[in-house]
Amino acid sequence: MTVARTIYEPPPRAWCLGRIRIARTGAADELVPWEVSQADIDDEAAALVPVLQRLGLHDTSHVDPEVTAAEDDVRPLLLIVSMLSETLHSYPFETAAGKLGALYSSADSSRFDSFRTAALIGYLHPQVVWGINTAVVEGLTQEFGRDLATVFGAVPGAVVTTDDGAFDALTAAGVQPWRSRAVGATTMIEDAAGSGRLRYDPDRWRVEVDADDSDPDGTGSLLLSNVAPRLTPSDRVPTGIRGHVPEPGTVVLSL
Amino acid sequence: MPDDQAAYFERPHDQRYFAPEIETMPREQIEKHREETLLGDLIPWAYERSGLIRETWDAAKVTPADVQSMDDFHEKVPFIDKDAIRSYRDRHNDPYGGLLCIEPRTRGVFSAIFSTSGTTGDPTPAPSAGGGPSFLVREFWEFGCRPGDYFTETLFTFRGPGIHDTIRAIGATPVFVDHGSADMPFLFAANEKYRPTAMYNMSLAILMGVQQHAPAMGVDPEKSFASYKGISWAGEPIGPRARRITDDWGLELFQHTALGDVGAATECREHDGAHYWEDTAYAESLDPLGTDPVADETPGELVTSTLIDKIAPLIRYRSDDLVRRTLAPCACGRTHGRIWTLGRKGDEVVVEGRSVLPMDVWHAIELVDETSSGIFQIIRPQREVDVLRLRVGYRDDGKKGLGDLQERVTASVAEALGVVPDVELVTNESLLKLGPPHKIPRVTKA
Numbered sequence: 087m088t089v090a091r092t093i094y095e096p097p098p099r100a101w102c103l104g105r106i107r108i109a110r111t112g113a114a115d116e117l118v119p120w121e122v123s124q125a126d127i128d129d130e131a132a133a134l135v136p137v138l139q140r141l142g143l144h145d146t147s148h149v150d151p152e153v154t155a156a157e158d159d160v161r162p163l164l165l166i167v168s169m170l171s172e173t174l175h176s177y178p179f180e181t182a183a184g185k186l187g188a189l190y191s192s193a194d195s196s197r198f199d200s201f202r203t204a205a206l207i208g209y210l211h212p213q214v215v216w217g218i219n220t221a222v223v224e225g226l227t228q229e230f231g232r233d234l235a236t237v238f239g240a241v242p243g244a245v246v247t248t249d250d251g252a253f254d255a256l257t258a259a260g261v262q263p264w265r266s267r268a269v270g271a272t273t274m275i276e277d278a279a280g281s282g283r284l285r286y287d288p289d290r291w292r293v294e295v296d297a298d299d300s301d302p303d304g305t306g307s308l309l310l311s312n313v314a315p316r317l318t319p320s321d322r323v324p325t326g327i328r329g330h331v332p333e334p335g336t337v338v339l340s341l
Numbered sequence: 342m343p344d345d346q347a348a349y350f351e352r353p354h355d356q357r358y359f360a361p362e363i364e365t366m367p368r369e370q371i372e373k374h375r376e377e378t379l380l381g382d383l384i385p386w387a388y389e390r391s392g393l394i395r396e397t398w399d400a401a402k403v404t405p406a407d408v409q410s411m412d413d414f415h416e417k418v419p420f421i422d423k424d425a426i427r428s429y430r431d432r433h434n435d436p437y438g439g440l441l442c443i444e445p446r447t448r449g450v451f452s453a454i455f456s457t458s459g460t461t462g463d464p465t466p467a468p469s470a471g472g473g474p475s476f477l478v479r480e481f482w483e484f485g486c487r488p489g490d491y492f493t494e495t496l497f498t499f500r501g502p503g504i505h506d507t508i509r510a511i512g513a514t515p516v517f518v519d520h521g522s523a524d525m526p527f528l529f530a531a532n533e534k535y536r537p538t539a540m541y542n543m544s545l546a547i548l549m550g551v552q553q554h555a556p557a558m559g560v561d562p563e564k565s566f567a568s569y570k571g572i573s574w575a576g577e578p579i580g581p582r583a584r585r586i587t588d589d590w591g592l593e594l595f596q597h598t599a600l601g602d603v604g605a606a607t608e609c610r611e612h613d614g615a616h617y618w619e620d621t622a623y624a625e626s627l628d629p630l631g632t633d634p635v636a637d638e639t640p641g642e643l644v645t646s647t648l649i650d651k652i653a654p655l656i657r658y659r660s661d662d663l664v665r666r667t668l669a670p671c672a673c674g675r676t677h678g679r680i681w682t683l684g685r686k687g688d689e690v691v692v693e694g695r696s697v698l699p700m701d702v703w704h705a706i707e708l709v710d711e712t713s714s715g716i717f718q719i720i721r722p723q724r725e726v727d728v729l730r731l732r733v734g735y736r737d738d739g740k741k742g743l744g745d746l747q748e749r750v751t752a753s754v755a756e757a758l759g760v761v762p763d764v765e766l767v768t769n770e771s772l773l774k775l776g777p778p779h780k781i782p783r784v785t786k787a
Contacts (some may be wrong), residue, residue: 094474170498191453202499
């Protein structure tokens, strides 16, 4: 006999209620609840596919899914290090990995859970690690006595950091990390390790310098607006990031 | 959500069960389904593919052909446990402990590899098909959450997106909140604006976070959580003090616990034991020191077999969990089994001939104001000890200092147990960081 199949309720309009960080000059950062739809997630994932390839995640989506790979074949894996509160930004990475035929694994980006990042790198040999922050590097070095070069040195592709503390610590350890930033409701990643140039898709997002908060050289606070449709519109959202926009699609960070 | 779940059904919102035809299935159907699934499918599948199952069964000189009935199953099928999985892992350099029935490199099956909590610092990777709703839709519906509602989720990322999809499968929107004190301001703000009706999960860490932040932010927890109709409590059993506090806040908590690593068990609104779903798992309750079944409602060790996991199936897994189990129908009308968690077999210490589990000392520690958070460990170098050694966390050292506090904690435990403990005091923070955030190891060797 078989048990009756469960039929589910129609999905809600919003895929989730996440949050984005808004920062206005002279004011404290603010975490703003932010709803995204399934279509938003899918579109962000589509934009991340070429980004992940640039970071070193191989595309194996062309491999016949019915074929069991040979013993020496290694299915590429992306390790995503984030907190649940960052799901709005991290979940598109999970979807994008799948579009490339890759696996993904997850660890919390907290001091306590940093042991998991090290353990999963050791067990699963990810090609790319995204989401390393200060809490993780401090947890690894101070709580668990781990050497950053040893932990991250074995990653063949990019090790991507999400804040300056982690970037500086990994650089000092001899790892060549990349920078990633949550910019409003999207994620931007450097075009090369340590370049300071974040890339985004100008067909999806528009970034501009806030004229009311800029320097004579053209750098200033960056504002984000959506070009592609989004469940929650972004209309010149203050991102708390300073830099300039030399051309649509590129942000040069003020470092 | 996977395509094969594209057919939806809008239930009457006052319907108590999410899947009545499953939740109230007659017992004979439950047993027939179990026998067919376990004997006809899971066992031959696992024996052919799982290195650990094959090795264990071969050592016991048993094959699937020898198991033609549930009586055969009970009589012949050998047990596995966490030590066996670790041993296989170490002997074969296999991070999956010999459980995997499909290689992770096989395309079209896996999308992700999640991991166990790894409180020892050694998480076990767990390949997964990825998202999709779980059977917890039944519990989430029972909590009172309905389509169009918001549902607060506080899980960890290493568990994967299954809970997100489960929340959406009842038509609700997940609200993501980190499991710890730091994210409580966002939780309060979300509570006020979106009025969520359910939460998965609250624990001591969140309770303490609410206590820490609410007064400073001028938040009244009772008002902040007034929209919640049901909240699961997980990580470890709720202590008496935490129960009093959450009662004061007007929360209806549903105890939620693991079912021997093959599923979960959760209270219904009757709060008379935690339901586990017998269409997904088979749970035996056996003599903790032997192999005989114990009578219904009698303390026993939970031994579980999956009925649904063909990726890394556990069959006759001795969980080390001590439970009371009943197969009697619940007053809610559900027909599946229920358990009450008593503790872990490996947590028991015997001192002066008396058996002591963490739950036995919990209340005595909570009675002392400075240690009222109930954060403590039993130091257990072996099962039988001459002295009950406790490491107890304190919030502050009190008006008369640590020496006085130590005397009061000692006296409280001695009065409760009739055994005078050796108490070591440490700060709450130093124990909490032993995490993971929703629980601390209640027993430690040193």
